[in-house]
Amino acid sequence: MAGSAFVFDVLHDALGRQPSPPREVVIATAVAALLAVLIRPLWKVMRNFITIAHEGGHALAAVLSGRRLSGIRLHSDTSGLTLSRGRPNGPGMVITGLAGYITPSLLGLAAAAILGAGRITILLWLLLVLLVAMLIMIRNFYGVLSVVVAGAIIFAVSWFADAAIQGAFAYAFAWFMLAGGVRAVFELQQSRFRRQAPNSDADQIARLTRVPAIVYVGFFVLVVLGCLAFGVRLMLGPVESLVG
Template identity: 85%
Template sequence: MFDVLSDAFSRLPAPPREVVIATAVVALLAVLLRPAWRVMRNFITIAHEGGHALAAVLSGRRLSGIRLHSDTSGLTLSKGRPNGLGMVVTGLAGYITPSLLGLGAAAILGAGRITILLWLLLILLAAMLVMIRNVYGVVSVVAAGAIIFGVSWFGSPQVQGAFAYAFSWFMLLGGVRAVFELQQSRFRRQAPNSDADQIGRLTRVPAIIFVAFFVVVSLASLAFGTRLMLGPVSDLISG
């Protein structure tokens, strides 16, 4: 156990820049290609609903359960006042969580703590699994956890590094696409009960303001995350 903990807390060298760029390309393809996105979006949904759940708990609400569906939608239920700050914070958390998770992962990778990042993800998934209330949700979270565990336990440092960077890129890029899909659905009047619309009804503020907030957070996270993983643009060009 001591050896395991020592390996987990040890600093691993960052992959070569070419590998980091390659993982970014792979993540971008997973986000842009519809067949791949249809599958990979489940990981964005896990982060999205996890964000709702964490915000509900931190704002004093009582978490009832989480459901993940095969169409990549999800639902997080909590008990408490039907209005007020807690509901607003809970509603705001969903769409920004994938991007913030990707940014946090980029910061941890910048410190060389690749294995720690993978273990933290496993802890978050285990905590979320306790609150899952449907079979598809359990299968999705367990599958995600099994992949991360396999990489962290059996993968070489090079494999762990490539996987961790690909994860961070995917969360950053996928977070942006999820927000733009939200507005696309709203524009087509297919999402009258979206997070933004629900918060808008609670606060009497136009829902588009909250969509704009999601866009700003996701794009800013992508920009800062890119800088953390690749360095300044000038360095990238000179490299």
């Protein structure tokens, strides 16, 4: 009976609505996330979490488009590689290629929507489920380490932290994904401009479709900026409320 009561209490806390942090905390988490994206030494570390989302997006798109996922590798230089089997061209390859750079921002937007519904604990648990699913397909030690560390942080916050810490962490996560997704896309184009990334996602898709790579970079920019704009509205409300 005691065990059943414990499980019931845990599920009740997780499935129930949690109050959003005060506006000041939400803004503070936005500032902290922005600093993590703009300060280069911090970004070099934190970009690993963007890479996890990026490669996870490739993997999910590959599976949904009918390709067979072979494995995922994450590297210490924050690069990554997702391998899948199937036709070497066609819609499946294009969809898989398009998914990577937009996934962090889409994840951030989804997190913002879930937070707007007051489901902070559910968000943390969903992130854990996604990381566990990704861990199964990781094929190198650094990748395993990265995903396990990310999962351990989220688990510790969701299980041991109080509601205030959980809320602040969840908002910081959403802000970081939204802002980090923007920086990753602009870094992509910067590398392409310097001719340092001839095999970038945009260039690979361009070779498959015979459409200039800059068109796909533009698509990435539109998606990540759109997600950022909607995410700001979801987490801070209309602009009028900020000055009224």
